[in-house]
Amino acid sequence: MPLRSSRAVPRLRYRPQRAGRLIHDRLVPVRPIARIHSSVASPICPSIPTSSCAQSRASLRRELRQRRRHLTSRQQRQAARGMVAQLLRHGALRRAQRVALYLPADGELDPMPLIHWLQRFNISVYVPVLRPSVTPGLWFIKLTRHTRLTRNRFGLLEPVLPHHACPAHKCSAWALDIVLMPLVGFDAQGARLGMGGGFYDRTFSRARYAERAFKRPRLIGLAHDVQEVAALPTEAWDVPLDMIVTGTRCLYPQ
């Protein structure tokens, strides 16, 4: 499905982005980062002292982003195909009508091969846009062959606003059935590390859903196997994932 992009933005094609430097010729095995021990444990982040929690998340983020950028194009394609197979095998898309995914960058696991299946099942596809307001958050805009894309302040592709912000194209976060979220890191307990903007955390925060009695969409994190760590330092605002899917596995955190 070709997409029209706005001026100065290359036409987006549904193929994995070019991977960074080639340092491995096959999928890098999971290399868990060891739990960081400390004598002064933080209540929200038991494995790490309070003062170093944010710092350790930032350095983890750097290392994990580097790991995914180092995957070759072949590894990227293989992982994307594997992820689709996992989602279909586990029936994760069953009964969904509105699914949010993302336009991949920076070595993220590419959700684009999934679009073919979503169209086949007549499921509408939405992508995130940075909400133009003082409080950071995301809007979700329907992705069609007519969607015009631009780059946001982080250099990531997103639909042009306000052009696509009409009710026919915009979907409230709570009205989505499934949100496929890009992960920088994850652990088997369902903790996630994102790009550090807190956009997904704010948009799907527990408090927001509890207050308004909305049903929260099913949150599924997509990541490469190399993005797994033994135990992520977590923060009080982190929204836990219902499921994590890689190119080889589906994890159902408890």
Ligand SMILES: Nc1nc2c(c(=O)[nH]1)N(C=O)[C@@H](CNc1ccc(C(=O)N[C@@H](CCC(=O)O)C(=O)O)cc1)CN2
């Ligand atoms: N493909 C894609 N689209 C997405 C996201 C994403 O993770 N992936 N987002 C998910 O939220 C939102 C954009 N979020 C972002 C949040 C922060 C930074 C950012 O500041 N990056 C800094 C490093 C920050 C750090 O390490 O602490 C940088 O790139 O230098 C970039 C994007 C919306 N769209």
Ligand SMILES: Nc1ncnc2c1ncn2[C@@H]1O[C@H](COP(=O)(O)OP(=O)(O)OP(=O)(O)O)[C@@H](O)[C@H]1O
């Ligand atoms: N529900 C929330 N309410 C208010 N602030 C929040 C909330 N969630 C996150 N934040 C703020 O956002 C900042 C970034 O959070 P965090 O490091 O968890 O981002 P992330 O999960 O990596 O990013 P993202 O959610 O965009 O993928 C934190 O410093 C925190 O202050």
